[in-house]
Amino acid sequence: MNEAIQRIINGHGIAISIVSMLIVFLALSLISLFITLLPRILDLIAKVFPENEQQSNTPPVDDQIIAAIGFALHKRNCTRK
Secondary structure: OOOHHHHHHHHOHHHHHHHHHHHHHHHHHHHHHHHHHHHHHHHHHHHHHHOOOOOOOOOOOOOOHHHHHHHHHHHHHHHHO
């Protein structure tokens, strides 16, 4: 057991472990910070690039027309087999 600990110390295992944990902690902190600031960033982007609301000139489609189109396509596909 004593020999294993000595090999870790000789190979700088403790320093490598601490640096690795710090890198992971820093990365997770940056991700958390980005997620926290994301609503503010999106608000700023929305002010710079406002969303264009275009009104459509096409009339609304009636449910009966949609049902008729669906029935016609179904009948066409069933007769092809």
